[in-house]
Amino acid sequence: MTTLDGREVYSRRDLMARYGVSxxxxxxxxxxxxxxxxxxxAGKKGLELVWDANEWDQWFEARNSTAHLVSRADLEERxxxxxxxxxxxxxxREENGHPEPVKSLxxxxxxxxxxxxxxxxxxKKRAQRREVYLDRSGDPDDLLTLADVARVLGVTPxxxxxxxKRMPRGWPQPVEEEELPSGRLRRWYRRADIWSYAENRTAAGPHRARNPGGKPRSGEAPEHP
Known part of the structure; x- marks a missing residue:
């Protein structure tokens, strides 16, 4: 146990070891x-901040109690x-592991x-590491529809x-376009370009880019994968 001026204190390393908290x-x-x-x-031990052990234990016990509840409004403010x-x-929640509520009132x-x-x-830590699913199988020169791209990225079409239409940062231009009988456009993307996009996209998620071509083409219907 770490001590400071004769009293027991915790450094962050002590707390990580004792409570298994990240x-x-x-x-x-x-x-x-x-x-x-x-x-x-309570002060510093060397270069590390330390906290009074009894005070921290009491706070953690109270915080770990299921009686300490928060609503969305609390989380917004917090x-x-x-x-x-x-x-x-x-x-x-099924994808990100969001906890279940303790109760509803x-x-x-x-x-x-x-x-x-x-x-x-x-x-937040996982987001900062940019953990992104990416299917690495296939030929880099394969041409993919938007539905194929969704499967490569592990997302829904x-x-x-x-x-x-509203390109996130780094989204590639299609290699080919095909007009369907319905009037919609089917776009084809190179697999290697999709891999590059997935590797470089930011942890904050897609960012809308300015439309480099100005207004959308007149009469063009929304694309469906």
Whole structure:
């Protein structure tokens, strides 16, 4: 146990070893202590911040209790995240591991604050590492429809159906275009160009680019994969 002026204290390394909490969670809790209630540091041991052991244990026990619940409104205020983003994270819970609510009251869901905070810290960390599914099989020169591209990226065709019109940063130009009897355009993309897009896209997700060609072509219907 680390000591400071004769009293027991925790460094972040001590807390990671004792409680199995990630460094990113510890840093987020302290940085956002206005909302989390995290204790103030007791001082420094060398170059590391340390916290009074008894005070931290009591805070963590209270925080880990299921009695400490937060709603979406609480999370909006706490993290400055838009409600639409919180709703999207919940809708995609099977993909991102979003925790289940502890209870619902008057159609409002409540989550355990410790569980949600821990999940969100890990979610942000994974996003920063740009963990992206990418199917590497196939010939780089293969030409792919938008539906084929969705399979390569591991997403649903609907989620990228608007990309040809509202291109995210780095989205490639089609190699070929074919007008269908319905009047729609079917676009073909080179597999290697899709791989490059997936490798370079930012962790923040797609960014709409300015339309380099000005207004969409008159009468062009939305593309379907």
């Amino acid at each position: 460094l990113s969670s510890l840093e987020d809790w302290y940085r956002e202590r206005r909302w989390t209630g995290h204790p103030e540091a 993290y400055g995240v838009a409600r639409s983003t919180l709703e999207r994270l919940w809708a995609l 008057d159609r409002v869901m409540y989550w355990d604050a410790f569980q949600w905070d821990t999940w969100y810290a890990d979610y 609907v989620s990228i159906g608007h990309y040809p």
